[in-house]
Amino acid sequence: MTSAMTDQATKAAVFRALHERPEPLLLPNPWDAGTARLLAGLGFEALATTSLGVANMLGRTRASRQEILDNCRVLSEATALPVNADLENGFADDPAEAATMVELAFASGAVGASLEDFTGDRRAPIYDFGLAVDRVRAAVEVARGLPVPLVLTARAENLLYGIDDLGDTIRRLQAFEEAGADVLYAPGLRTLAEMRTVVGSVGKPVNVVMGFADPSITLEQLGEVGVRRVSIGGALSRLALKSFMDGAREMRAGRFGFVTDLLPISELHQAFR
Template sequence: MADPRPSITDKRRSFRQLHESGCFAIPNPWDIGSARYLQSLGYKALATTSSGFAWSKGYNDNAVPRDTVLAHLNELVEASDLPINADFESGFASGLGGLADNVRLAVETGIAGLSIEDSTGDRANPLLPIDAAVDRIRAARHAIDKAGGDVMLVGRAECFLVGRTDLDETIARLTAYSMAGADCLYAPGIRSREQIAALVAAVAPKPLNLLIGHASPLTMAEVAELGVRRVSVGGALARAAWGGMMRAARMLADEGRFDAFADAASGVELDDFFRDDRRRRQLG
């Protein structure tokens, strides 16, 4: 009997098609359970979250070893029928050769997309010089093309996240990454309608990913009207889960009270969901 689950090629093809028109949400699970639940809600694609996964493993963001991240990517690809976009941080290598090797390893996990950011982790010099960042996008592009070319490359400009809120610099970086081979562009930290519209126009006709990881007044419909093609939430779903756990645990520790459990998900509902999900996958 043929496997009814979509192949890696199918996932990558559908992922590219999602970026061709309209606007879609691409939420960020941090483990198998959250990925399968999000899939059940009808989303068309998922993206990993470096922060959400790091916290689940007891790390701070950007501190998880490369091989642990690669195993996580493989796990989510196997767990979900949806295309997976990888938050691949800055590529886990300082040199271009190492970056290319790591991108190849990520592609081999079966992901449909992969992002490379331009941050350094150095507070004194938080962003790579633009020429160096462009070289890294080119190296990632070459590695993807050598592996077959069907994985989407996302170029990330981290300017606003590190306090460099000059929109012109962000636009210059994104357009340079686009010319270097990025298929989709992304500038986390952008919030205002004016900023969003400016970035959409600057990178067109290529798609823009917008991060909304806060209680934004914008809706998906309004974001779509601005020309955004996809919306991710980063670590927001993981933070929401952590927020509920932390509030309940602190209330119990500080006050000896259990009130916060009133908002907890039903254990019966969760068991029923995962039981049915497992059966569907076994029968499928």
Template sequence: MSSPLNQPIAQEPRRVFLGLAGSGLVAASTPAMAAGRKSNDASRDVSVMQAALALEHEGIAAYRLAGDIRSNSMSPQSSDIAQRRRAFRELHRSGCFVMPNPWDRGSARYLQALGFKALGTTSAGAAWSRARADGNLSLDDMLEHLQDIVDATAIPVHADFESGFAQSAAGLADNLRKAVDTGVAGISLEDASGIPSNPVRDIASSVARLRVARAVLDGHGSDAPLLIGRAENFSAGNPDLEDTILRLRAYAEAGADVLYAPGITRREDIAALVNAVRPKPLNVLVGPGTALTFDDIASLGVRRISVGAALARSAWGGFMRAARSIAEDGRFYFGRPASGRELNSFFKLSTETPSSVTANILGRVEFRLGEGPLLEIRKGSVEITFSSGDAVFTWSEDNWREEAAMPFANFCRYVCDGAIVLAET
């Protein structure tokens, strides 16, 4: 039987691309139920409702196991970490997903609330947040950052672990064990040397280092983090596709679970890498200025898309333009700033909201099923339960149980706007 990794990319709803937790709950409802239509078959109605309730209870149980995302310090348990790692591994088996890259706790929490299924750290974004240049964080700085992002969220976190912060095999192994202990679900090891005159290590030494990493992770059993092998040719200014393919194939043979060559941007080059490393999954980095869409990249057979430091650069860009307008022109131009009220609402709700609440819908509140049209939730009382990225609404109408899901960030915006009013507890 062929591996799922050998199968063509499925045309999945955009909710899958965004990674919205809870989408299975909504999708499991029959079309008649989703559209609010009634069935004359009472026994089938009962069966459908029981199935939906079972899925809801499973989702709530999994959420509680994962730990409440609305806690300032999650301190995830070992069972939660194992669950995250299994989920991360499963994401790489088929289809394509986006793994955005936060740079601090707040950005991580917000990306999770948009419904993404996994996050990846960015060494550059982390360094800039600490007033350092990329590549200038110490091992302790990096471990602290990884722990911070893991603790701030309830979904898998992939670690940009640069070159491992060690030259010797023993030092590399020790550092990798420390990275594993932070609870990350994946660890990338790049072949950059840090030497300007020779920025990329030779293949033999890079393979040897990946074998050390493979041995360390194998020591953690079946729920170990994924190992990502990175070939830095293109990002280091050496756009040699043939050598990059040789490296990625060698890294796959050395035990890398996922392959990654940052700096590859052309459609034909991406396709060549996908074919070269198949059946193992390929990560593609997307940065500012790309003309490729999610669907374009997914159609090439790419399993995972990351954005590196692009989101951090976007945030810094807005800040720098506003600051320069004050310093250089005496003008107070802030572009399109986020609403302080909405941010306060989001962070307050993300830390203080219980796992389920009763609320009243007073204004227009909309949700979307897959890529279908926006549907409105009727006004009145609803029950809302929360997962790691979703708010799931349930209500009764004419003895019929209805439900809908939306990203937690959208729920917070509706609360901020007054369209949803939470009942006092």
């Protein structure tokens, strides 16, 4: 085994173990090497890519398959932390073709990957149940066949796309678990009651994204209802862009008060040294 592969194996073991401890894993979503290093410097234990953050960085609303993979490599090389790759729907409908993205993410340095059941077509946003399960099963087969088994997260996207059906969402998560997914994820859960219901319906670790949830919920409360992983999606990217736009609008209006809120250059130098 090469030194690079040994390093990836170590990251994979660490990432898997972080899902098995009592307290939830906080999994923030950087979008470039700089934000990855800042998060590592704050003591986060693992990172996740964000396809929205990548698209925003590129000045678009969507990022391409290759751009997602390139970003995965950038983040994997930026720090020593494990990285989970947001692969959207695998950029393919066919199970085997979508599953190839898992292998490519691994080749780009990731030790975890997320695959969703959103079709990419908002007129018919969610894959039929059987196809969705087949896609997860194919991704699991690829993940387990890698030189270092990758932690596969299966996502049920109903709640994000106007299908307010928690029952069907849970049915999908249960089927994804049976198909071999390591982590289960239903973005759009808002309340602790919903989260508790989902956690109690499955046996694998559940990821909750706080970008869509009640912001008054604390990490302690998430742990109490059994959530094992907490991400933020594109929220940090959107927060950074809001700060940028607020400052730019103030500058456009001929005022410069925003310079009093700048991060000190010395702190950036310390983080990037």
